[in-house]
Amino acid sequence: AVDLAAQPGPLSGEGLKPTPLRDVTHYNNFYEFGLEKTDPAERSGDFHPRPWTVRVEGMVAKPRTYDIDALLGRKLEERIYRMRCVEAWSMVIPWIGFALRDLLAEVEPLGSAKYVAFESVVRPSEMPGQGGVLPVLDWPYVEGLRLDEAMHPLTILAVGLYGQTLPNQNGAPVRLVVPWKYGFKGIKSIVRIRLTDRQPRTSWNVRAPDEYGFYANVNPAVDHPRWSQASERPIGAGGGFFGASRQLTLPFNGYGEQVAGLYAGMDLRRDF
Amino acid sequence: MMAARRGRSAGLIRLALYGIGLVPAVVSFVLGATNRLGADPVNTFERTLGLWALRFLILSLCITPLRDLTGVNLVRYRRAVGLLAFWYALFHLSAYVALDQGFDLHTLLADVTTRPFIILGMVAFTILSALAATSNGWAIRRLGRRWKALHRWVYAAAICAAIHFILSFKVIRVETLLYGLVVAALLAFRVYRAAPRRAKAPPV
Numbered sequence: 001a002v003d004l005a006a007q008p009g010p011l012s013g014e015g016l017k018p019t020p021l022r023d024v025t026h027y028n029n030f031y032e033f034g035l036e037k038t039d040p041a042e043r044s045g046d047f048h049p050r051p052w053t054v055r056v057e058g059m060v061a062k063p064r065t066y067d068i069d070a071l072l073g074r075k076l077e078e079r080i081y082r083m084r085c086v087e088a089w090s091m092v093i094p095w096i097g098f099a100l101r102d103l104l105a106e107v108e109p110l111g112s113a114k115y116v117a118f119e120s121v122v123r124p125s126e127m128p129g130q131g132g133v134l135p136v137l138d139w140p141y142v143e144g145l146r147l148d149e150a151m152h153p154l155t156i157l158a159v160g161l162y163g164q165t166l167p168n169q170n171g172a173p174v175r176l177v178v179p180w181k182y183g184f185k186g187i188k189s190i191v192r193i194r195l196t197d198r199q200p201r202t203s204w205n206v207r208a209p210d211e212y213g214f215y216a217n218v219n220p221a222v223d224h225p226r227w228s229q230a231s232e233r234p235i236g237a238g239g240g241f242f243g244a245s246r247q248l249t250l251p252f253n254g255y256g257e258q259v260a261g262l263y264a265g266m267d268l269r270r271d272f
Numbered sequence: 273m274m275a276a277r278r279g280r281s282a283g284l285i286r287l288a289l290y291g292i293g294l295v296p297a298v299v300s301f302v303l304g305a306t307n308r309l310g311a312d313p314v315n316t317f318e319r320t321l322g323l324w325a326l327r328f329l330i331l332s333l334c335i336t337p338l339r340d341l342t343g344v345n346l347v348r349y350r351r352a353v354g355l356l357a358f359w360y361a362l363f364h365l366s367a368y369v370a371l372d373q374g375f376d377l378h379t380l381l382a383d384v385t386t387r388p389f390i391i392l393g394m395v396a397f398t399i400l401s402a403l404a405a406t407s408n409g410w411a412i413r414r415l416g417r418r419w420k421a422l423h424r425w426v427y428a429a430a431i432c433a434a435i436h437f438i439l440s441f442k443v444i445r446v447e448t449l450l451y452g453l454v455v456a457a458l459l460a461f462r463v464y465r466a467a468p469r470r471a472k473a474p475p476v
Contacts, residue, residue, distance in 0.1 A: 027311035035445060037311070087442070089312055136443050207443070226389045226439065228379045233312060233372075240307035241314055245374050 001164035006096045009077035011154055013254065016080050019091040021162045023236035029085070030169055030188060031136050032120070032127040039129065040169030047126045049165075049172035049189070058117070058194035061108035068173045072159055074098050079156055081179035083186075084218045084253045090232040095177050096160035101151045109147065109195050116150040117200035118143045118176060119192040137203045143176065143187035144200030144214065148262055154179055154255060157190070180255040182216045213272040217263070218253035222272045286352045293356040296324050297363055318367045322393075322440070325360035326433050326451060328353055329400075333430060333458040340465070351407050354426070358404035361397045361433075393436040399429035427462070430455045 018024075030040035033047075052068040076096050083091045104116070120141040124130040130139050149155060158177045159166060166172040171188025178185050184204050194200075204212035211225055220230045229249055237244030252259050263271075300320045304313040332354040339345045373379055383390045403423055405411070412419050434455040438448040 023311040031443075035441070035443065089315070133446050134444055134449075211442075223382075226387055228382060230379060231376070233314060235311045238307055240309060241304045241317065241371050243307065243313075246372075246376075 001160075001167060003164055004072070004076060004096050004160040006076040006078045006160070006163070009079045012078065012080035012094075013082060013092070016082065016092045018080060018094045018162075019234075019236040020238075024091060024093055024161060025167050025169060027235060028170065029087075029183070030129075030171065032129045032139070032141065032189070033169065034129045035136065041167075043128050044168035047123070047168040047172070047189075049168060052173050052191075054174060054190055054193060056103065056107045056193045056195075058196050059110040059113035060104075060195050061110060062106070064107055066103075068159075071098075071157070071174055072165070074102075076159065077156075078163075079158075079177070079179075081154075081177060082253050082255075083177075083179070083183055084232060084249060086182040086184055086212065086216070086224065086229075088224075088227055088229060088232050088249075089235050090247075090249075091235050094162055095156065095158040096163070097156040097158035097177065099153055100155045100157050100176070101153065103157065103193075104150060104195075107195075112197050113195035114147055114197045115195070115200055116145050116147060117192075117194045117196055118145075118187045118190055119194070120187055121189045121191045137207055140191075141187055141203045142200065143185055143202050145178065145185075146199075146262075147195070149178065149259075152259060152262065154258055180218060180252040180259045182212075182218055184212070185216050215263075215268070215271050217268065217272070218249060219251060219268060219272065220249040221251070222269055282348050286349060289349060289352045290356065293328065293352075294359070297321060297360065314367070314371045318364060318372055319440070321360050321364035321367055322437065325357050325364050326437055328357035328360060329426070329430055329433055330451070330454055330458065332357060333426070333455070337458065337461045354400075355404055355407060358400040361400050365393075365397055389436060389439040392432040392439070396429045396432040396436060399425045399432075403429075427459055430459065 026041045027037045028040055029037065030044070033040045033043045050068060054066045054068070054071065055063075056066065057063040076098055078094055078096050080092060080094045083093050100116075120139075121127075122130060122140045124139075129136065145155070156177050157174055158171070159174050161167075161170060166175065171186070174190050175188040176186050176190065185202075199214060202212075202214055204216075205214055218229075223229050231246040232249050233246055234244045250256070297320075300309060300317055303309045304317045307313065309316045332350055335346050335350045335353070339347060369375060369380060373383075384394050385391075403426060406415060406419065406422060415422065434452045438444065438452055441448060
């Protein structure tokens with residue numbers, strides 16, 4: 001990991017205490033490296049996040065291929081965001097990155113573009129979870145946002161955390177962070193961003209459409225079929241069993257004031 | 273005198289079984305209470321206890337096939353193994369109710385009434401409770417022939433527990449399927465043994 005210079009971002013949450021670095025980097029889901037939360041840290045050593053390019057294309061006036069060095073050389077901000085996993089645990093992570101909207105503005109989306117589709121890298125030789133006996137997900141991992149969600153100032157492409165470039169296990173070299181959505185929307189190790197007029201397929205929605213919706217907004221009122229989403233276990237409080245009890249999950253993960261307007265008039269029980 | 277000695281050593285082995293059997297629970301409780309069970313200790317503890325409940329349940333189902341296939345008779349230890357399965361299921365449920373959900377009755381009620389995955393677990397636990405409660409000599413004498421019928425419900429408990437385990441992860445895992453296959457094989461053995469031996473049907 002290399003140190004990154006970043007300005008504190010004005011959109012960081014107030015009064016959030018970041019989860020310890022050790023937990024952020026050693027307890028997470030990244031199925032390309034395995035199913036256990038400890039797999040990404042243990043099994044991502046062979047992954048090469050450089051050289052790397054991100055292709056931005058589709059319904060844009062100026063399609064471009066960005067080199068990772070160009071992305072790292074941009075004006076970077078630190079954003080301290082809540083992260084709520086669909087499995088009902090949560091963290092607070094000090095990301096470093098830049099607003100996705102700034103990148104999209106450079107490629108000039110056409111008026112016909114309505115959605116943004118994202119695609120992860122496929123490298124079975126470096127990502128042991130992409131092999132395996134049982135098919136877990138269809139690779140590449142794909143995700144998508146509505147264009148207005150992608151253009152929202154809270155939506156960032158992260159290239160680092162805790163003041164350094166992203167560790168392999170957290171989605172190096174560049175990943176999406178959408179703090180009001182469940183963590184699985186934050187697609188990692190992105191190689192392609194495509195603007196389109198059709199709602200993109202998303203990996204978990206394809207896998208289990210009744211459990212994971214396209215929107216995947218954090219919503220304590222809409223349960224996962226197998227567990228309640230009303231509360232969450234904060235990770236990294238220390239103290240073992242008695243360190244931290246569950247805390248209530250906030251609508252839009254606490255970002256409702258900024259983003260609820262995006263969904264005005266929608267039935268969020270149906271479009272979950 | 274030989275019989276008495278054998279009886280005493282069986283008693284010691286049973287005691288040792290309980291002692292060793294409870295080691296995973298004690299170890300993971302101590303680790304969890306002292307913050308050495310990883311980033312999400314409650315979840316890890318809960319899953320560990322559930323997994324051992326299923327393991328002991330499977331072990332208890334292995335004893336008859338082992339006797340029939342190899343002649344090794346461990347039937348005198350089956351009650352201890354079955355009771356370990358019950359105790360682990362009780363610990364697993366308690367960890368979920370107390371440590372994980374913090375006695376949040378609203379959520380717990382919604383869980384046991386609406387989620388098939390939880391309902392399966394509860395069915396398995398209810399059956400194991402009934403079996404544990406009737407695992408003493410008095411109940412065996414009292415129930416007579418009905419005791420055997422009651423304790424056949426362990427098969428249903430094993431099926432529910434295995435499916436509960438498979439559904440407890442976001443994706444189907446090789447590990448959970450293997451446990452499911454072992455349960456299926458152990459039950460298939462019983463079905464095969466119970467099937468009346470008939471002469472092959474003549475060709476039509």
